[in-house]
Amino acid sequence: MVESALPIVADGLQRHFGSGDDIVKAVDGVDLQIQPGEIFGFLGPNGAGKSTTVRMLTTLLRPTGGTGRVAGFDIVTEADSVRRNIGVALQDAAIDPLMTGNELLRLQAVLYGFPKAQHHQRAGELLERVGLTAAGDRRVGTYSGGMRRRLDLALSLIHEPSVLFLDEPTTGLDPMSRISLWEEIRRLNNDGTTVLLTTQYLEEADQLAERIAIIDHGVIVRKGRPTELKAEVGSPTLFVTVDESSHQIATGLLAKFGDLRPSPEGSLGVGLHEGPSAVSNVVRELDDAGITVGNLELREPSLDDVFAEATGYRLEGAES
């Protein structure tokens, strides 16, 4: 596929703030090629450059270097065409609390140029789609966090965009609201919408995204399918719980099977170089040495491990 026909392309995209010694390289040369119909997860710690990248791709911020094309249009020279073809739900559900859901949707319909006759119907359909029909005539200020996000999503869908940008769509939501939003995103994606999703939640990226990129200090440090990235981190970790008194001997034995890894209090961790098949040998060795194994747990590398290895951070909501 020719690159210019991809829904989202970034080529050396760059955004610096300030100049001289005070220069802040918020985004420093990001390359992205997102395929049609894909859900692409954009991960990174706070301040890594996720939102700045999204703001550039959605025409809200001019790049200081590099180029980008969204829905086939240049994000700088054809910004207006980009805007017509994308849906944007930015961080924190940016909605005027004094307006009702219905009013906001109708305003959105005007802004996207729908004829007046269609406003009412369109607003009604979208409210139904996100399950807010009953709350449509209430002011947004009375909505719960989950309801605001759903309305925000509905607002970004008014013109059936082919490309959807969701900037941390579930941050601060309770688990039930999060799952219901995930379902809606999947449904949109099944209908053919390309989604770029930024998130701080590894589980969210794991659940939704076919491919992810991890950004840190304005640079993409990992990119690929979650499964591939996990495999790259390498071997699974075996956690063994043994008596305090035998820790020293056990540690020595475990070291023969791979590198020792950080583990929860009271247990020992080892990265098995030969993979899961080594578990029985470990147990046998320990048994032969007269050490009683209290608990045994084998953990495949998680996206959290990928993330930690790439950035040196562990994120909120990580499994371990």
Next chain:
Amino acid sequence: MTSPVAAAPLTPTRAPAQTSVIAQTWALSVRSIQSLLRQPSLVIPSLIFPLFFAALGTSSFSRAIELPGFPAVDSYLDFALAGAIVQGILFGSTTGATALATDIENGFFDRLLASPSTRTGIIVGRMAGGMAYGAFQTLFFVLVLLPFGLTIKGGVGGVIGLMVSGTILALAIGALMSAMALITGSSEAVQGAFPLLFIALFFSSAFFPRETMSGIYGTLADLNPVSHLVEGMRDLVIEGVSASALARAILVPGVLAVISIAVSLRALRHRLGAS
């Protein structure tokens, strides 16, 4: 690298509907008035305080009108109306700009910018809402004060002149404070700048004629455009419609409006390019 192949829009989305600038601007104006009306705590002070000042002045300064240098009026109320209108509009326009700053803070402004609406439509919509409110305020003060002995020598023509002047003033102050909102992106900063407007009002002939002032106060009032604006409006009330009254009532806010619109468009460009 981006290939030289002509970029085709990815999906055969419906041909982008023609966006009507007028419809957008109208919808945004309606929204800005609606959101103003839904915050009575912001609207009521801009309607009540000027009346309160006018009432207080009328009861306290009833004999001040006999002072040398005071224009010939039947009641201080006739004299006070112009100051009350200007005061109300300074309040009201700041409220509109604060709402813009709030839009910027909570991100709604970004949602507007990410839509294919025109950049100026977003600002003009805000301004138009503020102008409609300015016209309403002017009429409101006139109608409320009429039963209390207000006489407008300029008659209906004078009231229309006042409303035009008030509307343009609302635009000028709204644009100025919006520039502040666009530059700082902070509603606190906009509200924090409000006392400056009030100082401009107090160092003017809004409450007393310049003829009664002396020293530095008098000099400041002479230089203050608010003085000339208020006097133009006041002449419509106490003398009648004249070319000189209309010129001052309309040209002064008109010039202010041109300058502040230029400043706020510049601030908008800056926000879009560099923020």
